[in-house]
Amino acid sequence: MKRQTFKYAQALTKERLPFIPVQSILPHFCEGRSLFFRDTKTKISENTSRLFQKRQSKNTAKIGHANFLSSYSSLVFSRTNSCAVNKMKTIKLATSGQEMPMVGLGTWRAQPHEMENAVNVALECDYRHIAFNYNTEEAIGNVLKNWLGSGRVKRNELFITTKLPNFGGRPSDVERFLKLSLKKLNLDYVDLYLIHMPFSFQLNECSLSPLVNDDGSFALDPVDYLDTWKVMEEQVRMGRIKAIGVSNFNAEQLERLYDNADIKPDVLQVEMHAYLQQRELRAVCQRLHVAVTAYSPLGSPGANTHFSSKYQYSLDDFPDILGHPTVREVAQKYEKTPGQILLKHLIQEGVIVIPKSGNPERIKSNISLFDFELALQDVEQLDQLDRGENGRIFNFLFFKGVENHPYYPFKSKESNSSSPTECS
Numbered sequence: 118m119k120r121q122t123f124k125y126a127q128a129l130t131k132e133r134l135p136f137i138p139v140q141s142i143l144p145h146f147c148e149g150r151s152l153f154f155r156d157t158k159t160k161i162s163e164n165t166s167r168l169f170q171k172r173q174s175k176n177t178a179k180i181g182h183a184n185f186l187s188s189y190s191s192l193v194f195s196r197t198n199s200c201a202v203n204k205m206k207t208i209k210l211a212t213s214g215q216e217m218p219m220v221g222l223g224t225w226r227a228q229p230h231e232m233e234n235a236v237n238v239a240l241e242c243d244y245r246h247i248a249f250n251y252n253t254e255e256a257i258g259n260v261l262k263n264w265l266g267s268g269r270v271k272r273n274e275l276f277i278t279t280k281l282p283n284f285g286g287r288p289s290d291v292e293r294f295l296k297l298s299l300k301k302l303n304l305d306y307v308d309l310y311l312i313h314m315p316f317s318f319q320l321n322e323c324s325l326s327p328l329v330n331d332d333g334s335f336a337l338d339p340v341d342y343l344d345t346w347k348v349m350e351e352q353v354r355m356g357r358i359k360a361i362g363v364s365n366f367n368a369e370q371l372e373r374l375y376d377n378a379d380i381k382p383d384v385l386q387v388e389m390h391a392y393l394q395q396r397e398l399r400a401v402c403q404r405l406h407v408a409v410t411a412y413s414p415l416g417s418p419g420a421n422t423h424f425s426s427k428y429q430y431s432l433d434d435f436p437d438i439l440g441h442p443t444v445r446e447v448a449q450k451y452e453k454t455p456g457q458i459l460l461k462h463l464i465q466e467g468v469i470v471i472p473k474s475g476n477p478e479r480i481k482s483n484i485s486l487f488d489f490e491l492a493l494q495d496v497e498q499l500d501q502l503d504r505g506e507n508g509r510i511f512n513f514l515f516f517k518g519v520e521n522h523p524y525y526p527f528k529s530k531e532s533n534s535s536s537p538t539e540c541s
């Protein structure tokens with residue numbers, strides 16, 4: 118009996134999913150609770166075998182190869198650290214070899230004083246991955262300086278991400294904006310630097326922000342992100358960046374970049390949550406060995422207020438994913454918060470998450486995700502909340518006229534252009 122179970126697990130890993138470690142698969146067949154595999158090549162506990170046997174026939178019939186592959190996309194190429202209870206897992210990035218913690222603190226839309234406090238709380242709660250936006254760096258640089266200066270944390274224990282702004286895409290601007298970020302962050306290097314968007318705007322030199330035309334539209338700059346990337350690669354060689362990646366690129370754009378890059382992109386940061394699960398994009402990332410980071414993993418509650426006040430743009434049907442009855446029901450079952458369930462749904466499938474919070478309780482709960490596993494039937498229920506493209510919140514149409522940019526990423530396939538000739 119035991120032998121059979123192990124053989125089946127081997128068959129899954131060897132023949133169908135060649136690189137997935139057994140421990141990544143079994144918990145999902147076995148209710149996922151209290152399982153720990155010390156050495157999955159040789160040992161599967163008696164108890165686990167029994168559980169696995171019980172669920173095996175039911176689940177194998179249910180899970181098709183494709184669905185399985187896409188569900189475990191990131192795990193195919195990544196190795197997660199062994200899962201001690203509530204201990205942070207990391208993903209090893211394929212090109213740089215950096216270990217990226219699967220939960221980071223998002224910082225967008227926070228006021229400087231709020232963020233300063235949030236980063237302090239987060240570091241106390243063992244967050245070591247912080248995802249910055251160029252407009253939140255300054256407030257937080259001092260916090261990092263204090264923590265590093267006092268020796269409470271070492272630089273190599275932190276994973277700091279920041280981005281090249283969408284108004285800094287010209288190759289001649291990259292070094293300048295990176296240096297500016299490093300200065301604000303009080304750091305010599307960042308662990309991950311992302312091109313924020315595949316499209317660029319012209320630069321308003323006075324305010325270091327996108328140039329806006331008289332009619333309120335944004336002044337587009339058709340710079341090719343491949344040219345920007347070449348300079349990002351130089352910055353890696355110069356030691357200012359460990360890993361490079363992109364954000365808000367579609368699958369075609371990511372593949373084009375991948376095919377032309379000397380240093381391959383390590384990470385794609387995109388909007389991802391229960392309403393926008395992006396399975397096809399995840400499969401592309403899996404094939405290219407690009408790790409996926411989900412931004413707005415909770416559905417960005419409050420973003421609509423931000424859009425309407427800053428851009429006079431609002432979404433009529435703004436989602437409340439945290440309040441969805443299925444999410445609440447699953448949360449009740451596990452005695453977790455709806456936020457923890459949405460985050461777990463992503464990290465359990467190998468997706469890195471960067472929830473933003475300025476609230477100490479929520480900061481703490483958003484990282485407390487490693488002492489439970491969602492059972493297959495609950496994962497499936499959450500999978501069903503996917504609304505495809507209708508679930509997208511960030512289409513960036515609040516940047517008036519952006520849809521006319523040749524590299525705007527969310528056009529329909531027919532009209533989407535990724536050819537450099539169409540840029541000229």
Ligand SMILES: NC(=O)c1ccc[n+]([C@@H]2O[C@H](COP(=O)([O-])OP(=O)(O)OC[C@H]3O[C@@H](n4cnc5c(N)ncnc54)[C@H](OP(=O)(O)O)[C@@H]3O)[C@@H](O)[C@H]2O)c1
Pocket residue numbers: 222223224225226248249250313364365386387411412413414415416417418419420439454456457471472473474475476479480482483511
């Ligand atoms: N690359 C890009 O273009 C892009 C775009 C958007 C976002 N991002 C990044 O992704 C990060 C996260 O995305 P996001 O800020 O849009 O959305 P999010 O993380 O999905 O949601 C943040 C909001 O949820 C609230 N919240 C946090 N934890 C909660 C919990 N456990 N239960 C209930 N509410 C909770 C927060 O309020 P409190 O602060 O009051 O807790 C905040 O209003 C950003 O901070 C940014 O770093 C990147």
